[in-house]
Amino acid sequence: MLITQALTAVALTIAASAIFPLASHAQSKIVPQVTQGPANMFVNVPVSSSAGLKGAMHSNLDSLYSIAWLDLTQEPLVIAAPGTGARFYLLPMLDMWNNVFASPGWRTTGKQAGPFLVTPPGWAGTVPAGLSQLPAPASFVWVIGRARSSRTADYAAVQKIQAGYTVTPLSQMGKKSVPVNVKVEPVMDMKTSPKIQVDTLSAAN
Numbered sequence: 417m418l419i420t421q422a423l424t425a426v427a428l429t430i431a432a433s434a435i436f437p438l439a440s441h442a443q444s445k446i447v448p449q450v451t452q453g454p455a456n457m458f459v460n461v462p463v464s465s466s467a468g469l470k471g472a473m474h475s476n477l478d479s480l481y482s483i484a485w486l487d488l489t490q491e492p493l494v495i496a497a498p499g500t501g502a503r504f505y506l507l508p509m510l511d512m513w514n515n516v517f518a519s520p521g522w523r524t525t526g527k528q529a530g531p532f533l534v535t536p537p538g539w540a541g542t543v544p545a546g547l548s549q550l551p552a553p554a555s556f557v558w559v560i561g562r563a564r565s566s567r568t569a570d571y572a573a574v575q576k577i578q579a580g581y582t583v584t585p586l587s588q589m590g591k592k593s594v595p596v597n598v599k600v601e602p603v604m605d606m607k608t609s610p611k612i613q614v615d616t617l618s619a620a621n
Contacts, residue, residue: 532547
């Protein structure tokens, strides 16, 4: 992915979550295109944003971002994060109204590696040993993760942490990783920006 596309993805994600939360979340087939990646996988931004990034609110300059759009309609998802030592990281998980219902990370769950099971509403299955359950209030979840960075001096160290973020369907846990199948529906408008599409929605949509 081009770095400029990734940085724009961060800005659009933050702006969308602040300006039109429910409408943006409802566009579950549009949002993955904003982040330049399919649902149920992390899109990592390998550098920090700059003052030159315009058109939306700025992301933090002291963090590298990792964004994921979780689709829990089929089954729970296992979110894995590597151990980060003394480095601050956080994986805030937002519901459809932009309420943070869980925020695993250095300050909340510790600096050790941690697998978390994000479950959809009403799920009554058994949580496998070693996983911490994070019940989601809706079937679609935004993860806007970030890891502390001292700019270019330690990009490589932070990128190594980013590479350790994974999303795995519960049924596939412990099995060989299967690439995410990206299928864009023919009716989707892939040229008009997501914000404009949401702004022009009718009440019926």
